[in-house]
Amino acid sequence: MATYTVIVYETADGGYYTEVPAFATGAEGETIETALAETRDTLSETIAAMIENGEVIPPPDQGAIAAVAQIETDITVADAG
Numbered sequence: 001m002a003t004y005t006v007i008v009y010e011t012a013d014g015g016y017y018t019e020v021p022a023f024a025t026g027a028e029g030e031t032i033e034t035a036l037a038e039t040r041d042t043l044s045e046t047i048a049a050m051i052e053n054g055e056v057i058p059p060p061d062q063g064a065i066a067a068v069a070q071i072e073t074d075i076t077v078a079d080a081g
Contacts, residue, residue, distance in 0.1 A: 002060035006039055007068075008032055022058040023047075 006026075007019045016035040018026040020043055027042045029035030050057055 004043065004058075005061050005065065006036065008035060022061070 004020055004022050007021065009017050009019070011017060011028075015028060015030050016032050017028045018035050018039040020026055020039060023043060023046050025042055025046050027035055027038035029038050047057060
């Protein structure tokens with residue numbers, strides 16, 4: 001069994017979406033649990049397709065994530081151009 005990092009985001013309408021950086025894929029769900037379940041299915045399908053196509057599978061993540069944070073800056077989107 002391989003372990004990959006999944007980032008979960010909350011949407012403006014109250015749902016959730018995920019991102020799996022190692023595969024540039026993810027999924028959506030009404031709850032975090034649903035989004036993660038959909039992500040697991042999507043990731044399994046992605047890996048199976050990569051194997052079938054002879055593509056290299058990214059190595060599993062090593063170690064555990066110590067923290068995840070959001071940092072506010074003084075820059076706004078309007079400042080960026």
